[in-house]
Amino acid sequence: MTKRYAPATERNRAPLLAVLQSQLPEQGVVLEIAAGSGQHAAYFAPQLAPRLWLPTDVGAANLASINEWCAEVDCAGLLATQYLDVLDTVWAVEQQVLPESVSAIVNINMLHIAPWACCHALFAGAKRILGDEGVVLIYGPFKQQGQHTSVSNEAFDANLRGENATWGIRDQEAVTEVAREAGFECASTIAMPANNQVLVFRPQ
């Protein structure tokens, strides 16, 4: 059994779907980076037609799990799962002909569970793929002006850093600065349940 189960996806998927429906372009490929278990892909793709949903991840076990979740969904808009490590200087998806061009990049709960270099790499890749159009949506917990937004986020951050010194809840302003250097402006921030946020970036 390779199917993984991430309980948080069941709590955050409905509010996230509402944001996706309001922020995504009407058409094109939505490139999901760090798709994890694959539960989000299987839930979002059928509800976001006619957009196409392309789930990716760096971990072999996650790729297998994404395939299992997506196999249970009868959705023509779900594209084949792909390996994607944001740290690669060229992503395989950049060298492929997709059915439609990528119009959006979605990244859920990765930046705090990956080294900071992944933030730079994510926006560099997003710029290579999107150019001057589209949107990048980042979901997760963030600090604001160096301060945690809740006691629970502060405790979560300490746990993360204890597990891996390169992890940790990121400063929203630092993420926005990395995005700006890559050519994106923070168009809006959307408060989400449980002290999370969606950061909406568009090409400058």
Ligand SMILES: C[S@@+](CC[C@H](N)C(=O)[O-])C[C@H]1O[C@@H](n2cnc3c(N)ncnc32)[C@H](O)[C@@H]1O
């Ligand atoms: C906490 S999980 C979140 C998964 C899923 N988005 C969710 O919300 O359940 C963090 C994810 O980041 C992915 N990740 C970590 N480093 C990465 C990298 N360098 N490139 C792409 N994905 C990465 C992991 O494989 C994992 O799936």
